[in-house]
Amino acid sequence: MDEKIAPNITRERVRRVAEGYTNAKGEQVPGLASASGAATGFRYVRLGEAVFDEHQRIRESVRFADLARHVYFTETGEPLPKERISSKTPLLGIHHGRAVYLLYNGILKDKSVDGGNVLTSETLAHLPAHDGPKVVYAAGCRFSKARLEREGITFKQTPYAIRTR
Numbered sequence: 001m002d003e004k005i006a007p008n009i010t011r012e013r014v015r016r017v018a019e020g021y022t023n024a025k026g027e028q029v030p031g032l033a034s035a036s037g038a039a040t041g042f043r044y045v046r047l048g049e050a051v052f053d054e055h056q057r058i059r060e061s062v063r064f065a066d067l068a069r070h071v072y073f074t075e076t077g078e079p080l081p082k083e084r085i086s087s088k089t090p091l092l093g094i095h096h097g098r099a100v101y102l103l104y105n106g107i108l109k110d111k112s113v114d115g116g117n118v119l120t121s122e123t124l125a126h127l128p129a130h131d132g133p134k135v136v137y138a139a140g141c142r143f144s145k146a147r148l149e150r151e152g153i154t155f156k157q158t159p160y161a162i163r164t165r
Contacts, residue, residue: 016031017031017032018031018032019031048066048069049061049062049066051066051067051070051162052159056159057159058158058159063105064102064104064105064107065085065086067102067104067105067158068080068084068085068092068102068104069085070162071092071100071102071137071158071162072084072092072093072095072100074161074162075095075100075135075137075156076093076095076096076100078095080092080093081093088107089107089128090102090103090107090108090127090128091127091128091130094130094132097132097133098132098133098134098135099128099130099132099133099134099135100134100135100137101127101134101135101136101137101138102136102137102138102158103116103117103118103119103123103136103137103138103139104117104137104138104139104158105117108123108126117138117139117140118138118139118140118141118142119136119138119140119141119142119143119153119155120142120143121142123138124151132152133152133153133154134151134152134153134154135153135154135156136153136154136155136156137156137157137158137161137162138155138156138157138158139157139158140157141155141157143155
């Protein structure tokens, strides 16, 4: 399929259906959004490779930035801001006052499972600070429920917490 079809033709058609348009007879056709009273808008996105394989494991070819986009969208319902995509930090962003972190694939420069992809006292000390609530996606967690509560952390285990949404 021609790559220009979706951004140039389909996008315009969806906008007209949502917002309304004037037909060939000069009659105003109300948009779906105006008929329902809903706000209009949509996003055009390009899908990448599937994050999970046939066994529901994260594909070995998935890079940090790929999983970061997926995790951030799963957590917030919003795309990861462009300026955060190439950053070399486990802090994906702050959404409505809550920081979203991802420990994956050696983002903390330590590719060992225990040292880089598991929430421990050591990895917590290397996370960029945030005074409010935090959500940490990681392969595992060495904290008790009480410690997580004290630190204001909601822990979500990868891949389970992201593939079920």
